[in-house]
Amino acid sequence: MDVAVAGAGPTGLFMAVALARRGHRVTVVDRDAGPAPDGSWERRGVMQFHHPHGFRPQVCQALQAEMPEVLTALDGAGAERVVFRGGDGLPAPYAALRCRRALFEQVLRDFARAEPGVTIAQGHVDDVLREGDRAAGLRVDGRDVRAALVINASGRAGRIAAGLRAPAEGGDCGLAYVSRQYELLPGAERGPMNAPVGIIQTLTGYLIAIFLHDRGTFSALFIRPADDRRFGALRFPEVFQAAALAVPALAAWVSPDRSRPITPVLPGGRLYNTYRGQLDADGRVALPGLLHVGDAVCTTNPSAGRGIAVSLRQAVSLLGLLDEHPGDPSAVALAFDEWCLTTVRPWYEDHVYWDTDILRRWAGGDVDVTRRLPSDLIMEAAEKDPSLLRVVGPYMAMEALPSTLDEVEPQARALFASGWRPAPHPGPTRDELAATFPAIP
Ligand SMILES: Cc1cc2nc3c(=O)[nH]c(=O)nc-3n(C[C@H](O)[C@H](O)[C@H](O)COP(=O)(O)OP(=O)(O)OC[C@H]3O[C@@H](n4cnc5c(N)ncnc54)[C@H](O)[C@@H]3O)c2cc1C
Incomplete structure (x- = not known):
């Protein structure tokens, strides 16, 4: 089948290679031209491109499952694989990666370009083509790229087919x-x-x-x-x-x-915390054959470094559903939406609660022990009381959903209610630091 992927970021490239390896002909379209001949890569439109990225073990897990050669290529390019011990004290089954996002993406892009069945095209995706009630490809700079399946991996800033889904929840974090x-x-x-x-x-x-x-x-x-x-x-x-x-x-x-x-x-x-499902405001698949994945579904405050792990987990799940329901894209969309609701949305909710509370505390508020603690405070409590790590460790490793913290939250809250507070790390307060800055108009 012909597949069109909008967006050649980590999610779009991963989907493209994995679909080509299932025998499909895949065209990935991105407005970005790729690295310049001198190797530099500005990547306008992906503002986080040169900001720090941590690559959690789920990223290696997804690559190992679908395209292990990318991991070897990353090793060769200088990325560092690091295996950590989990909450159970045992080494985690997959390594985390230390490398610049630009290096990660360049290696993945080079690999996708060389993959038989994948074509990377430069252009701006204007719209999704329709034939009857089905998606039929992409409109790219006025040209048609026809396909039986369309994947929207256009990231957090993507506006593709925006009218075909219920509006995103959330916003600026x-x-x-x-x-x-x-x-x-x-x-x-x-x-x-x-x-x-x-x-x-x-x-x-x-x-x-x-x-x-x-x-x-x-x-x-x-x-x-x-x-x-x-x-x-x-x-x-x-x-x-x-x-x-x-x-x-x-x-x-x-x-x-x-x-x-x-x-x-x-x-x-x-920086955003947003979640957007597959379905329209009436809970229906608005355009069978169009599927949304990666940051186009969920974006979380990056300070916990979860974005690419969540995106590639989505991609792996979506590939599994496409294998399971060949020729039935509506069934795929419904099943994927359900999976995202239970497996992805909780990470969005976790950050909304955490970020709202951290901003309140940074504005001078104390820990509020009259209601559930946000996850950052439960993690802080685990440093004081390591017995919490049995539950907190798997959450930190993203092997357990945020709701699993409920089991130890009362214990963590009791610690804060007793008056204990984590000792602040040495350094100036925000006001002290800002007092050293020159005034800017
Ligand atoms: C500041 C910051 C720091 C981060 N740190 C981490 C971290 O430490 N660890 C982590 O795992 N995640 C981190 N993330 C999240 C991570 O960057 C995203 O999860 C990741 O980029 C998602 O990949 P994606 O392929 O879904 O989307 P993107 O990387 O956004 O790729 C989307 C692609 O679609 C293209 N596109 C969009 N619209 C169109 C169009 N109309 N036509 C053609 N092309 C289009 C864009 O050019 C882009 O190439 C961070 C995010 C931010 C903002």
Whole structure:
């Protein structure tokens, strides 16, 4: 069958290769031209492209199942596979990946281009073609790309066939990223770490992180309330560097005797928590043969690094349903919608609750022990009381849904109700840090 995929991001490329390996002829259309001849890749329209990405073990699991050669190619390109111990103390069955998103996508794209049965075309998808009551391909810059199955993998900013689905739930999560990539100097050791990606720390009113990537590269990151305009000053390289040096955990990495910056400062655009199913407002499949997957279904605040894991899990599920219901795209859409509701939507809900509460606390509010704790506080409690890890560990690894935390939430809440609070990590408060920034008009 001819398949048209809108969007050559991680989800679209993964779907394309996997469908071609099932014997289909797949055309992937993306408005982006791909890397320039000198290897640089700006990737307008995917604002997160050069921001730090952590690749959870689910990403390796999906690649291992459908296209294990991509993992070998990533190894060859310098990505680092890291196996962590799970909540049960045993090594996780799949590795996490440390590499820049640009490297990940370049390797996957090169692989897809070489895959028999996959064609990557450049163009803007204007609309989905219809024939009778079925999807029949894509309209691309006024041309028709005909297909019996259409996959919308156009990401969080995609507007394709927007009128054919019930509107998205959610919106701006209220937090914003600003990051910069660095490279360790020859012979320099890595800085201290407290997390699989590198470092994640909550300070008073903001978060910082170091994400380790490939070949000695890493990103330094500030996450702060989007409406704190003072942090706009971080887009100036000297302000960013001074701010990073003011936070001990970041300073240990970005000090000039350990590393050097390799990109400009990357100010983040808006970050979303959104969920959008397959069906129209009446709960029907509006256009059989059109399926939505990846960030086009669910986007979560990236600070927990879940996006590509959730997207490729969706892709694997969708492939399974297409195998199960050949020639019945309505059945696939209904079954996939149901699967997403129970397996994907909870991650969206988890972040909405967590982000709303963290913004309230960052504005000066205390932990509210009169209602369910958000997941970040349950994770913090597990650091104090490791008996919680039995339940919290699988959630952190995304092997168990957020609702599994219900079992230990009362125990975590009792800890907070007793007056215990996690000790703040060393470093300036948000106000103290912002006081050092120059005023910007
Ligand atoms: C700041 C930030 C940091 C993140 N960090 C992490 C992380 O640490 N770990 C993690 O797992 N995830 C992270 N994510 C999420 C991750 O980036 C997404 O989950 C991932 O990009 C989803 O892939 P996708 O292929 O579904 O969509 P995208 O990557 O958005 O790809 C969609 C593609 O569709 C194309 N497109 C859209 N519309 C059209 C059109 N009309 N015509 C032609 N082409 C079109 C776009 O050009 C793009 O190439 C982060 C997200 C953000 C915003």
